[in-house]
Amino acid sequence: MSSALWPEYLVVIGVMVTMLTVIFSQKSGIGAYFVALAALIASGIVSIVEWSSPNLPVFLFDHGVMVDAFSLVVNGLVLLAAAGALLIGWNDRRYGSDFPVLVLLALLGMMVLGLADNFIALFIGIELLSLPLYILAASRGTQVSGEAGLKYLLLGAFSSGILLFGLALLYGASGTMVISHLVPSHLVLPLAAGGLGLTLVGLVFKLGIVPFHMWVPDVYEGSPLPVTSYMAFGTKVGAAAILMRFLFFGFSLSSGWWGPAVGYLAVLTMIVGNLLALAQKDLKRLLAYSGIANAGYLLVGIASHNIQGARALLFYLLAYGLAVLAVFAIMTFVAQDRDSVSVNDLTGLYRRSPWLAGFLAIALLSLAGIPLTGGFVGKVYLLQAAWFANQPGLALGLVVGAMIGLAAYVRPLQRAFSAPDGAVLEPIPWPWAGSIVLIVAVIGTIGLGVYPTPIVHIVNQSAAFYWLH
Amino acid sequence: MIPLNWVVGLAAALFGIGVVGVLVRKNPLIMFMAAEMMWNAAALVFVAFARSFHAMSGQVMAFIIIGTAAAEVGIGLAIIVSVFHHRHRLDIDEVSRLKG
Numbered sequence: 091m092s093s094a095l096w097p098e099y100l101v102v103i104g105v106m107v108t109m110l111t112v113i114f115s116q117k118s119g120i121g122a123y124f125v126a127l128a129a130l131i132a133s134g135i136v137s138i139v140e141w142s143s144p145n146l147p148v149f150l151f152d153h154g155v156m157v158d159a160f161s162l163v164v165n166g167l168v169l170l171a172a173a174g175a176l177l178i179g180w181n182d183r184r185y186g187s188d189f190p191v192l193v194l195l196a197l198l199g200m201m202v203l204g205l206a207d208n209f210i211a212l213f214i215g216i217e218l219l220s221l222p223l224y225i226l227a228a229s230r231g232t233q234v235s236g237e238a239g240l241k242y243l244l245l246g247a248f249s250s251g252i253l254l255f256g257l258a259l260l261y262g263a264s265g266t267m268v269i270s271h272l273v274p275s276h277l278v279l280p281l282a283a284g285g286l287g288l289t290l291v292g293l294v295f296k297l298g299i300v301p302f303h304m305w306v307p308d309v310y311e312g313s314p315l316p317v318t319s320y321m322a323f324g325t326k327v328g329a330a331a332i333l334m335r336f337l338f339f340g341f342s343l344s345s346g347w348w349g350p351a352v353g354y355l356a357v358l359t360m361i362v363g364n365l366l367a368l369a370q371k372d373l374k375r376l377l378a379y380s381g382i383a384n385a386g387y388l389l390v391g392i393a394s395h396n397i398q399g400a401r402a403l404l405f406y407l408l409a410y411g412l413a414v415l416a417v418f419a420i421m422t423f424v425a426q427d428r429d430s431v432s433v434n435d436l437t438g439l440y441r442r443s444p445w446l447a448g449f450l451a452i453a454l455l456s457l458a459g460i461p462l463t464g465g466f467v468g469k470v471y472l473l474q475a476a477w478f479a480n481q482p483g484l485a486l487g488l489v490v491g492a493m494i495g496l497a498a499y500v501r502p503l504q505r506a507f508s509a510p511d512g513a514v515l516e517p518i519p520w521p522w523a524g525s526i527v528l529i530v531a532v533i534g535t536i537g538l539g540v541y542p543t544p545i546v547h548i549v550n551q552s553a554a555f556y557w558l559h
Numbered sequence: 560m561i562p563l564n565w566v567v568g569l570a571a572a573l574f575g576i577g578v579v580g581v582l583v584r585k586n587p588l589i590m591f592m593a594a595e596m597m598w599n600a601a602a603l604v605f606v607a608f609a610r611s612f613h614a615m616s617g618q619v620m621a622f623i624i625i626g627t628a629a630a631e632v633g634i635g636l637a638i639i640v641s642v643f644h645h646r647h648r649l650d651i652d653e654v655s656r657l658k659g
Contacts, residue, residue: 210620217627221634228638236642243635244590248581251597254624255574258604262567265608267616 094140094148094157097133097165098201104129105194112187120181126190130173130197137165153268155205160404163552164204164331167407171324172197174415174531178422179316180523185229192222192229193320200328207339208267209257212332216253216296219328220246223321227313230429238312245295245305253292259285269336274344286347293336297329299389300359303382310378315425318374319418322381323411330388330403337392338400345395353393353484359386360491367498373421373431376498377414380457383495384410390472390488394479400553402471405545409456409464409538416453416531419524420446426519433502438510443518447506449532454499456535459492464538566607573600587642591635598628 104126111122140146140162147158176193179185199218206212224246228239263281264272274282291302298306310318337348363383370376387410391403423446424439425431440447456463469492476484538545573596580593602621609617 210616210623213620213627214623217631221630224634224638228641231641233642233645236638236645239638240587240642243631243638244581244587244594247591247594247631247635248578248597251574251577251594251601254598254601255570255604258570258601258608258620261605261617261620262608265612265614267620 092148092150094143094146094150095155097137097140097162098198098205100129100133100136101194101198101201104133105191105198108191108194112191122187122190123176123181126176126194127173129194130169130176134166134169137162137169149207151211153270154208154211155202156207156270157205159552159554160331160335161201161204163404163548164327165201167327167404167411168197168200168204168324170408171200171320171327171411171415174323174411174418174527175316175320177523177527178319178415178419179314180521182316185226185314185316186231189226189229189316192226196222196226196320196324200324200331203328203332204335206332206335207269209261209269210267212269212336213250213254213257215328215332216250219325220250220296223317223325226317226320227309229317230314232429234312234429235314238309241305241312242309249292249295249302251292252288252295256285256288256290256292260289261285270339272340274341274347283347286341289336290348290351293329293333294355297326297333297385297388298382299355299385300362300382301355303359303363306382307375307378310381311372311374311430314429315374315418315422318377319415322377322414322418326381326385326388327407327411330385330392330407334392334400334403338395342395349393349395352389353481356386356389356393356484357487357491359383359389360487361386361494364491364494364498367495368501370498371432371434373433373436373502376433376502377417380495380498381414383491384457386491387469387472387488390476390484393484394472394475394481396475396479397553398471398475398478401546401549402468402475404549404552405471405538405542406465406468408545409468409535412531412534412538413453413456413463413465415527416449416535417457419528419531420450420453422524423518423520423528433505436502436506437508439506441510442516446518449528450506451503452532452535454503456539458496458499460496462536462539464535464542467539467542563607563611567604570600570603570607573597573603587639591632591639595628595632598624 108122108125111125115121147156149156172193176190179189196219199215202211202215202218206215224239224243227242228236259281263278263285295302341348360383363379363386367376367379387406388403391399421431424435456465459465459469473485473488577593577597581590584590602624605617605620
């Protein structure tokens, strides 16, 4: 046992205790939720303590995993995503009593993706993230939820197959399993090119980048609301983290092999994702296409392939995640016992609850990238990274994509601030757990936009991993 | 001893059959089986290269792939059965309440 892995060990212990609590408690038991939340908080505290430890980076299990400032920041992001999903779905019997256990298990997969340094850890992380999410997507038990689970399962298995075959070819071309020991100039060429291509396709599938995005809207729309928020934030963090590790560590010296491809995919994703978001009537589907477009922004950070890109990507993940959590918390308040919210359901929201309407405006404007919000600062850093990388095409794509996105996000806001057509609408109740998520997310979004310095400092330190291999 | 190229060629053929199976077939069970075939093709490549490198890491990976595939089959069959309960037919083209 190594002390560097305590955040992960605490989540493992949390999974076991939560499972036992579910087994031994009565039907209406809320204990499992508290145990899961305690495990999340404990793991977060240990991650923070470890941040100032002098002996990072630590390599464990024969370069199987590495703990460094990057993996700790990924820990923080995915813990935030898991806590958000857990609180948004707090004690909701509709998702079954296993909900907290499965959230913790998927969290463990995301943490492993931040740590992974060889193919085995990479594969285990991807699967540990995906398998609980298949169950969670289908956990509502309705026809739509089952359909979402089935589609996620089939496309997840398909993309994992592509990823595995790519990793196998890379193993054959290099003779090593360790990502940071891949030396591009020593690789057997046709095998290595095929392997890199297939691995990239597999990872990009998980991230939801445009030619491979077909599954995202259906799965997001069919899954229960807290699960969708978890997919939109947590899964993106995990997939972006492993993509960055894999490309920056394994192939940093031969960026000509993948840089242009990733750049074109980024531009295509930003523009197509935002264009398709324009036409959506269901709010979850709109958020799904927004998630696709935001994955494109993340790819800008990877394609620019410099330390500014790594830094901007981590910062943008936080800004995007906070905005997503706020929108999903508001959607659960508005949806109450339904599963989905259409844009028209928001009509007259400012009459029913002025605060909710205001918070929705802040979150959506952050996604669109309006100044004084975290999304704006994140996009500025991404633009700067593309500029330093001497890739004006990326910067141009980002600006055009954000312009189109603004039109898509203004539509639900316009409904929310328009007069209700019917009689007086009843006010909206605020469940306490969801309110915590909403308020923290909104304060965070504004805070990142007004005073980003502390987070920028942390992210800078974390992105230094890029030079240390 | 079978040459390495033959084994990798066989695995590539299996992988290709799996990809075509997922893309062409309409029964979710068959699609799932075809996806598992892609996984097994990858496991075969890992074992073949591990033998030619005289290294253990590829063999370990093959075991992990098999174990994970078993877990995935457990979850997958449960989801497919629950979808079947709702409609009593299995055709992926009819599973289309969600359209984008």
